[in-house]
Amino acid sequence: MKYERGALSTVANILPIAFKNAPDGTLNLDDIESKLMYKMYDQHIAPVRGIFLESSHNLCGGAVLRPEYISKVRKLADKKKIKLCLDGARSWNASVFLNISMKEML
Numbered sequence: 001m002k003y004e005r006g007a008l009s010t011v012a013n014i015l016p017i018a019f020k021n022a023p024d025g026t027l028n029l030d031d032i033e034s035k036l037m038y039k040m041y042d043q044h045i046a047p048v049r050g051i052f053l054e055s056s057h058n059l060c061g062g063a064v065l066r067p068e069y070i071s072k073v074r075k076l077a078d079k080k081k082i083k084l085c086l087d088g089a090r091s092w093n094a095s096v097f098l099n100i101s102m103k104e105m106l
Contacts, residue, residue: 015046025056025063029072036080050083051076055094055105064094067104 008016017035019027036048051073056064070086077084086105095102 014049016052017048021057021060023060023063025054025060025065026069027053027073029076032073033076036076036082048080048082050085052085052087054087055089055091056097064097066098067100070105 008014019031021027032051053065053070053073056062065086074084091102091105095105098104
């Protein structure tokens with residue numbers, strides 16, 4: 001989240017947790033899960049309500065997330081009963097690159 005962290009806090013009134021991504025654009029699933037382990041009843045910690053992914057990454061040479069990876073993140077989100085969002089700004093481009101339909105992206 002090199003560019004959007006401040007805007008997310010200001011415009012959407014949310015507190016993002018940024019992760020270092022791999023060169024292929026993926027986030028380490030164990031890293032994600034570790035942030036979901038927070039005790040939701042602790043008034044000092046904002047509860048995690050969603051996982052937001054970018055379908056492709058400009059700072060990773062345009063790397064596109066594969067449906068298999070997105071499915072693993074979805075399972076983690078479902079397990080924790082939180083939302084999963086796949087940013088749609090470049091999802092059409094990603095689906096064309098992967099030669100799959102938009103329905104198959106999630």
